[in-house]
Amino acid sequence: SAKIRQAALEGIKNALASKMLYEFVLERRMTLTDSIERCLKKGKSDEQRAAAALASVLCIQLGPGIESEEVLKTLGPILKKIICDGTASIQARQTCATCFGVCSFIATDDITELYSTLECLENIFTKSYLKEKNTNVCSTPNTVLHISSLLSWTLLLTICPINEVKKKLEMHFHKLPSLLSSDDVNMRIAAGESLALLFELARGMDS
Structure with missing residues (x-):
């Protein structure tokens, strides 16, 4: 049943989060990836x-390399589909956005895929940007998804080539501060962290 599958997924996740088990995971990565893929495709919100x-x-257990790249190649398109699926639960989309960011950070070996991932995440969190007539950013049920997307996007910026970082700076530097006026404290924190990183990256380009 779904509850049993969910409990199994959570049990394995907790075990892997508490101890490095590289050899164990390496031998079973295909089985784990297949199981995750099935649950993402067919499961409901909690299972996803x-x-x-x-x-x-x-x-994280596999680390950078061919094995994690294979995991991302299999799961990346499904994660992206869920993130962009307006009919999926917000909680599932939020977790998938975080997962997509983490997995891409570790495993992306294709610059085109990295740019595509950044664009996917941008399309989500920019929906929170201040509209011209408003003075405050009001939170919505989607705000948690926007926060996760923004944080994943920020993480991935750190592995972008400098010319791409410049483009992103030009695109977002004047719009991101509007999120500091959000009525959601977590959005304000995420926006502050993202701006701080952008400042660091910009400073690195100048030096």
């Missing part, structure tokens, strides 16, 4: 969240 959380830990 558990599967995405396990996918993150799986990539």
Whole structure:
């Protein structure tokens, strides 16, 4: 049943999160990836969240390299589909956005894929940007998804080539501060962290 699958996913995730088990995971990565894939495709919200959380830990255990790249190649398109699916639960989309960021950070070996991932995440969190007529950013049920997307996007910026970082700076530097006026404290924190990183990256380009 779904509850049993969810419990199994969470149990494995908790075990892998508490101890490095590289050899164990390496031998079973295909089985784990297949199970995660099935749960992401066919599961409901809680099962999808558990599967995405396990996918993150799986990539962390495997570390950068061909094995985690294969995991991302299999799961990346499914994660992206869920993130962009307006009919999926917000909680599942939020967890998938975090997972997509973490897995891409560890495993992306294709610059085109990295740019595509950044664009996917941008399309989500920029929906929170201040509209011209408003003075405050009001939170919505989607705000948690926007926060996770923003944080994943910020993480991935740190592995971008400098010319791409420049482009992103030009695109977002004047719009991101509007999120500091959000009525959601977590959005304000995420926006502050993202701006701080952008400042650091900009300073690095100048030096």
